Amino acid sequence: MKYRIIGHDRLTAVQDMLIALLPDEKHMPDDLEGGDLCISTLERTDGWVVAAASVSRGDKTTCGECREREQSGEEGKRIVSYAVKTALYRAIVQHLESEPVWGSLTGVKPAKPARVYMQQGNSIADTEKWLRDRYFVSPDRAELCIAAAEAALETERKLRPDEVQLYAGIPFCPSKCAYCSFVSNDMVRWGHLIEPYHRALLREVEAAGVMLSRENRRIGSVYIGGGTPTTLSAQQLDELIKAIRSSFDLSACREFTVEAGRPETITCDKLEVLAHNGVSRISINPQTMNDQVLENVGRKHTVADIINAYSMARRAGDFDINMDLIAGLPGDNGDSLLNSVRRVVELDPENITVHCLARKKGAPMRFGKRGELTRSELDACYEVIEKAGYKPYYLYRQKYSAGGLENIGFCKNDKKSHYNICMMEEIGDVVALGAGGISKLCSEQGQKIVRICNPKYPIEYVERADSIVNKKLDITL
Ligand code: SF4
Known part of the structure; x- marks a missing residue:
């Protein structure tokens, strides 16, 4: 759809609404004759901002309007964006078969x-x-x-003033999943980088420890994520966790998570290392409990591997276990998705996270149009999960997600992940270590966030270890 903007500069608001409501179309500025067209206008009269939109698709033209009291400063800008989006929503929704469940709410943190x-x-x-x-x-x-x-x-409410959350990333995986755009390096090609990466990360752990102790900060939660942290050997995991334990003040740490992720990387000796070092939460992520779908997306493990890894983990320690599922994978359908959910629920993990597949630019596989997952298929999954005693506790959305739907973290017995809530809702500071790590320093109740980024790729991270260490030491909180 071509778009034309008159009387305002809220280009992002226009693009966000077009992508949210018409994700399978290409949207571009109106510089060609003919075709579908969306016009977004804004006028200011007598203390009001009046946004209007007209949307022509095929032989149908619809209109929408939104009037809001004019305001100054940042709030004024927000009001203009809101009015522009709302007018567009009202015009576009008349072209859709059904109203989107998220209405005109865009953004990843609803x-x-x-x-x-x-x-x-x-x-x-x-x-x-x-x-x-x-x-x-x-x-x-x-x-x-x-x-x-x-x-x-x-x-x-329960966040302490001296609390900071700690993230450490291990950007290696046994193989690349077809839907993943994350900078994860597959071990077959990049395995030689794991040891130098591990060494560089230990240096950054130490530097961050010096910085946080100087700033009198204690750790509220630790999250070792990826990639797949259990691509590290048992010895490397042991060294990393011990380094974290000795570098930071964990006296008030509420939770220590390690994403075990891919079951083929989980072994008894690694689980023992996690249990002995006080790791309290792990993730074992099936994504689906259907072997054919696993193969379709390039996962090199089977459902049997998942069940085996899960029972090993239960034997090895008193972990809270999270299991991720993805709805809308190629080859899956409503029934097989529901079957995956039921099988995960039977395993009885403390947390279940249901993601909706999202089309991503960097992912190896291109998926078909959005809409392969329906709201009722997903709602049926939620029903099974909630009937088993789980409650939703965190939520986010992604652009181009299947059906325009959401990702939800569920927990049983109030076992919410503290780190996930803080990170997702931008509550308090997060110090991130490792390639691709983005430290977020929050102020003004999360309204102002300063981001400090590490290099994205492991090879850059290893090569620039000295400057990364110095940058970490320089952070003031
Ligand atoms: S295991 Fe996770 S991070 Fe690694 S490729 Fe698959 S989805 Fe991406």
Whole structure:
């Protein structure tokens, strides 16, 4: 769809709404004659901003409008974006077969506006109504938003002033999954980099430890993620965790997670290392419990490997276990997805995270159009999970996700991941180590965030280890 903007400069607002509602179309500025066209205009009259949109597709033209009180400064900019998006939403939705469950709410953190609204003293019922009336969010998704917002508010209340969350990334995997755009280096080709990477990471751990002790900060949670951290050998894992334990003040650490991820990398000796070093939470990620679908996406393991890794983990230690599933994988359908969910629920992990497949530019495999996953298929999965006693507690969305749907973290017995909530809802500071690590230093109640980025690729990370160490030492919190 071509777009034309008149009277405002909110290009991103226009593009975000077009992508959210018409993800399978290409959107470009109006510089060609003919074809579908969307016109977004804005006028300011008597203290009001008035946004209008007209959308012509084929032989159907629709219109939408939104009037908002004019405001100054940053709030004024937000109001203009809101008005532009809302007018567009009202025009575009008339071309769709059904209303999107997330309405006009774009962005990856849908719980954040609900949390801010609740912090202003609004009740749950008022917040639900506000999400429905102002953003056209469906009642069930508004409920999800509230659940995630409440978990975030609870986390915010208990956050100590000296608390910081720690992330360390291991960007290696046994093979590349077809849907993944993450900078994960497969071990067959890049295995020789693991040891130098590990050494460089130990140096950064030490530097970050010096910095955080100088700043009188204690660790609230540790998350070793990836990639697949269990591509490290048992000895490397032992060294890394021991280095973290000796470099940081973990006296008030609430949770220590290691993503074990791919079951073929999980061995008894690695699990013993995790258990002996006080790791409290691990992830074993099936993505699907269907062998054919695993093969379709380039995972080099079977469902039997997942079940075996899970029972080894249960025997090795008292871990809280998370299991990730992805809805909308190629070769999967509503029934087989539901079967995967049921089989994971039977295993009874403390956490289940359901992701919706998202098309990503850097991923090796191109998927078909969005919409291969329907809302009712996903809702059926949620029903099974919730009936088994799990509750949703964190939430995020991705551009180009199947069906325009969401990713949800569920927990049983209130075993919420502290790190996941802090990271997802941008609560407090996160210090990130390793290639691709992005430290986020928050101020003004999460409204202002300074990001400090490490080099993306492991080879750069190894080569630039000296400057990374110095940069870490220079951080002030
Ligand atoms: S295991 Fe995870 S990080 Fe590694 S390639 Fe697969 S999806 Fe990406």
